[in-house]
Amino acid sequence: MTENLGVKAPKYLQIAAELRRDIREGRFNPGGRFPAETALATRFKVSTLTLRNAIGVLRAEGLIESRHGVGTFVRESRRLQRQSRHRYGRARDDQKLLTSHLRHEIVFAGRAPVPGEIASAMDVPADTELVVRRRHLFNRETDRPEEIGASYIPVEIAGGTYLEEPKVVPKALFLCIEELSGKKYTSARDHWLSRLPTAEEAAALELPTGAPVMQVIHVARADDGTVLEVSESVWPADRIVVIDEYPIDPQPVMPETPSEV
Structure with missing residues (x-):
């Protein structure tokens, strides 16, 4: 019935x-x-x-x-968890990739003009040439595509290095960039967006028509304000949950950019 x-x-x-x-x-x-x-x-x-x-x-x-x-x-109901504030510390400890539980495939590595939204995040002109590393990530057991993304690195840091080779690096990319630049990642900003995928994203993630994705643009800076890396990741929206834990201000404070929701 x-x-x-x-x-x-x-x-x-x-x-x-x-x-x-x-x-x-x-x-x-x-x-x-x-x-x-x-x-x-x-x-x-x-x-x-x-x-x-x-x-x-x-x-x-x-x-x-x-x-x-x-x-x-x-489909299993369990979603991939992203706990942004704890990712770097764990990778510094175990010297593994940030998403070591997934199989990584580097589909492009080399120099390319920066896309508009990434240029805005890096405060550079839209046609600036950067070292770009594009990746597809897969479930190791089922080989199902779980994430696609890219990292954008200044040429003065990654140009002429092994980061221009389409190979999976042996440890977290940020650790490689710290070694090459001589600077430490000290702050980051994540910009989240829910949207419909591009045709290329839908094909890579094997999404049905109309299925939305979640995108994050992650901007990492050194203590002098230098942008060391901008990365973007895209997931099927129904496969990810974002978990954020943080202290709550005990005293009245006015943030630079108040929350609107």
């Missing part, structure tokens, strides 16, 4: 509602294979086209995912 969505609700939405309830009530195991289209079409006594429309709704909601050449699976 499907949920009561009203007499005018299309059949595929009624089916999607029942399958959504099955997922949320644990009738299908998270990470497990989703029933075949033929089996579901028989269960609901509908055409394959109607059933595919219902599945498309669940896929757009992020409840299921299709893996090319493998099948359709119930």
Whole structure:
């Protein structure tokens, strides 16, 4: 019996509602294979086209995912956690990549003009040439794409070095930049944005039509105010949660830029 969505609700939405309830009530195991289209079409006594429309709704909601050449699976509810304030200290301690739990693939390394929003973050003209390292990150077990991004480094720091080679560095990139520049990362600013992906991002992350992404532009500076690196990362919005812990001012204080929400 499907949920009561009203007499005018299309059949595929009624089916999607029942399958959504099955997922949320644990009738299908998270990470497990989703029933075949033929089996579901028989269960609901509908055409394959109607059933595919219902599945498309669940896929757009992020409840299921299709893996090319493998099948359709119930998406696990656990999201990747980003705890920005603790990332650098951990990497300084273990000398590993900031996201060492994921498989890294460097798809480009070399000099390129800086994009407009990155130029604004670095306070440089939009056509400034920087050393750019573009990366794709994958789940080590499933090989599912989890993140795409890039790091932008001043040529005077990274030009003519191994950072212009399309190879994964042996430790966190910021540790490499500190060695090359002779300066320490001492402050950072993160700018978060929720938006629809570009066509290239949707293809790289294997996203269904209409699925949003989360983007962060991370600006890291030395104690003299020099920008050592600007990085950007993009994730499917339903796969990440941002956790921020911070002290609360005990005394009245007026910030330079007050919060609007």
